[in-house]
Amino acid sequence: MPAFPSTLPTPRTPPSMDAPPLRWGVLGTGWIAERFVASVQRHTRQRFTAVASRATGRAKGFAERHGIPAAYGSYEDLVAASDVDVVYVATEHTAHLVCARLALEAGKHTLVEKPLALDASEAAQIVELASARGLFCAEALWTFFxxxxxxxxxxxxxxxxxxxxxxxxxxxxxxxxxxxxxxxxxxxxxxxxxxxxxxxxxxxxxxxxxxxxxxxxxxxxxxxxxxxxxxxxxxxxxxxxxxxxxxxxxxxxxxxxxxxxxxxxxxxxxxxxxxxxxxxxxxxxxxxxxxTAHEALHHEAAEVARCVAAGQLETPxxxxxxxxxxxxxxxxxxxxxxxxxxxxxxxxx
CATH class of the missing domain: 3.30.360.10 (Dihydrodipicolinate Reductase; domain 2)
Structure with missing residues (x-):
């Protein structure tokens, strides 16, 4: 058994600003999306190129607040965009499965807000689809990052x-x-x-x-x-x-x-x-x-970028x-x- 330490370990978390920049699209314009985008923009080199909402006006307002060039009134239009590498699903829980499937079927790496889905059966569908398409996928449970x-x-x-x-x-x-x-x-x-x-x-x-x-x-x-x-x-x-x-x-x-x-x-x-x-x-x-509370959301985005750049399909x-x-x-x-x-x-x- 190891002896009780004299000091605690220091974090091995790499600087978020060093993570390779990717182009991100955001599905959903609610409370967590606002905080995620703001944190990532302040602390990383990631680029948000598009945002989508079922209401075009909400997407446009979100885009204006955060300097995002494209605003879509359709989730389908965003996942089809050629200038999006990673999709962040920030919709209500009931839409996680549908939105994750849209993104993965469009060939986009995908980060889904926690929980990954409503239940284990839905989550398994997301996991299986990501594996079949050879795409990165993760649950945005920011605590572990x-x-x-x-x-x-x-x-x-x-x-x-x-x-x-x-x-x-x-x-x-x-x-x-x-x-x-x-x-x-x-x-x-x-x-x-x-x-x-x-x-x-x-x-x-x-x-x-x-x-x-x-x-x-x-x-x-x-x-x-x-x-x-x-x-x-x-x-x-x-x-x-x-x-x-x-x-x-x-x-x-x-x-x-x-x-x-x-x-x-x-x-x-x-x-x-x-x-x-x-x-x-x-x-x-x-x-x-x-x-710093939710100002620290950038850590999960930086980890996604590092994993995608390294060809990893999930994060350890x-x-x-x-x-x-x-x-x-x-x-x-x-x-x-x-x-x-x-x-x-x-x-x-």
Missing amino acids: LPKFDVVRQILESGVLGDIHTVLAEYGEHFTAEHRILRPESAGGPLLDLGTYPLSLATWVLGAPAEILALGQPHPAGVNGQTAAVLRDADGNQAVVHTTLFSDTPTSATLAGTRATLTLPGPFYQPGDLTLTPSGGGTTLTYTEPR LRPLADSLTTLRAMDEIRRVAGIRFGPGEAVLE
Whole structure:
């Protein structure tokens, strides 16, 4: 077993500005698309050549705000454009499969906002199509591309935590009544938007669960309001995850091993601090980085550019197999808790 370190590792994340420039098209003009494009433009040499929305006016407004030369009122027109190398799918969850298929069938490398699809079956279709076409594809779960999470990755690889028996992770946020997360027809509820973060952390650390226990509570808007789940791996190790729309929570995470505990204060999935504490007490080591929130979205775009330039079809930082594992676990949570959602419905039975 390795000795407890005197210092924490430093991130191995290359500078985003060094990533080879590609030409990007954006499907969707919502909240995350605005932040993704702004961050990538400020911190990389990537070029946005086109944006599309089902409403031409929204596409034109987005293009004007971000200096993008082409605005389309059709997703089909954008993926057919000859000056687009990579398509970023930033639509609502219910359209991820359709839009990813459009991009891949048009021969474009594709980055799909998290989660990759509504469920594992849809995600598998995307993965299979990308493989068949020989195109890069990834889930834009930006957490795993952050420098902080490369420090987490190195800590896990070092074995300094010992045997990890416990993962605790949660994410709760309050939303106003008009937000799409409260709309059943948009596959609303916390699981896809918020729950992806604690669940992806749990499945990354412990792997695919062998058993899941879960409970849900409905929201007056007609969607699931909160869900708690316990995941057990084949060796009996456990993860406890929770997500809610009813209130703001600390949104923290803990990876507890037999030799040390890694703590990620909230919001754990964003840039920020982490601490490593030896079991039984002792000197706590702290990693600190600026809490830049979504300004750090550029890291995932830079990784896509590096992978595409190197001829890689996926990224080792968030392999497609990991995306599928998380969605399979989410499918099981929904089954056990009696939560149904999909195009046109998101209710708790």
